[in-house]
Amino acid sequence: MSGFGKIVIATDKFKGSMTAVQASEAVRDGIMEGCREAGNASPEIILRPMADGGEGSMGVMERALRESGRSYRKEFIPTVNHLGSQILAPVLLYGAEDGTSRAFVEMASVCGLNMIPRERRNLLRSTTYGLGTVLRECIVAHGVRDILLAIGGSGTNDGGFGLLSALGWSFTNSNPFRNKDIPTFISGIEAASDRSVADICPHLRQTRITVATDVTSPLLGPLGATAVYGPQKGCRKQDIPVFENALENWVRVIGVPDFPGAGAAGGTGYALKAALGAELAAGWQVFASMLHLEEEIASADLVITGEGRFDKSSLTGKLPAGIATLCRRYGKPLWIVTGTCRIPADQLAAIGISRVIELSSSAAPGEDTYSDAPAIIRHAVASALQD
Secondary structure (H helix, E strand, C coil), X not given: CCCCCXXXXXXXXXXXXXXXXXXXXXXXXXXXXXXXXXXXXXXXXXXXXXXXXXXXXXXXXXXXXXXXXXXXXXXXXXXXXCCXXXXXXXXXXXXXXXXXXXXXXXXXXXXXHHHCCHHHCCHHHCCCHHHHXXXXXXXXHHCCCEEEEECCCECCCCCCHHXXXXXXXXXXXXXXXXXXXXXXXXXXXXXXXXXXXXXXXXXXXXXXXXXXECCCCCCCCCCCXXXXXXXXXXXXXXXXXXXXXXHXXXXXXXXCCCCCCCCCCCCXXXXXXXXXXXXXXXXXXXXHHHCCHHHHHHCCCEEEEEEEEECHHHHCCCHHHXXXXXXXXXXXXXXXXXXXXXXXXXXHHHHCEEEEEEHHHHCCCCCCCCCCHHHHHHHHHHHXXXX
């Protein structure tokens, strides 16, 4: 324990088990427990629960605003989820230093994958229309001119067709199948041709949109939105070519070639950047900047990050890879706490991770790595500090 005068804890959520805040607090409690057991003084512990643009980003953002002392309010906007059911979507409204009205919107709270049980998921009927409704309401009703939109964890694959429709875009020859009068993806864009913005949302062009995403995939192809993420959203194998053909037409209609990040949130990244001029940013960097994480890491003696599953996808735009980059920059040791690790030891060393605390191998007999995760983390971290 000697030598660790300052420890920075920056974990993501453990999906289905803990929020980022709960995971970070469990690590903190483990450090405190280890210190007590060893009879040592506790180090300075800095908690920075993190997100990378997916589910849980709303909680991290709200905590960041609260701790910064910045005034904000949470509003609930009437809209629909991706299958057309009425919901109230939370947004955070706050002001910038220059007086600009800002909003934070989390796509996972509007049309998130986990909002619909697996047996009811139907990607052919899923739409981003509800997300577009939320953005329109922020701009028109609340005077927002700067939107930070986290788009991870979506349950859609409509290329942002529904979103643009809600914002006033229309398309020639687009006779969309109607789901409670909401334009849905598949029959809408496979036949679409010319686009019109005659009825576009007022002030949309004057609104800056920054998109926090954890995905760098293109829209099309074997590494694109449908092939990689479609199956977990309910896309049947035989439907993949249907989506690919429709999304290829969508690119022709919008008139902007495919690009890295276009496949985020089932192509919502494509519509946001190609049609609305939004800026795509690595989600972890957005939150790291807001939380001044780099400055904290620069003066730390140890950094601990974590997420539910650590595998090859964690190394492409996800939080652990981002934290590892900062730790290498400043020569700081990095530990990761995870439910399951699927990265070989040589790769761990190459990216600068010096220790892995794996819940699946740390659980005591009878402990469940989901329901008992906070206790397992606490004991495992306490033990690791005494090695």
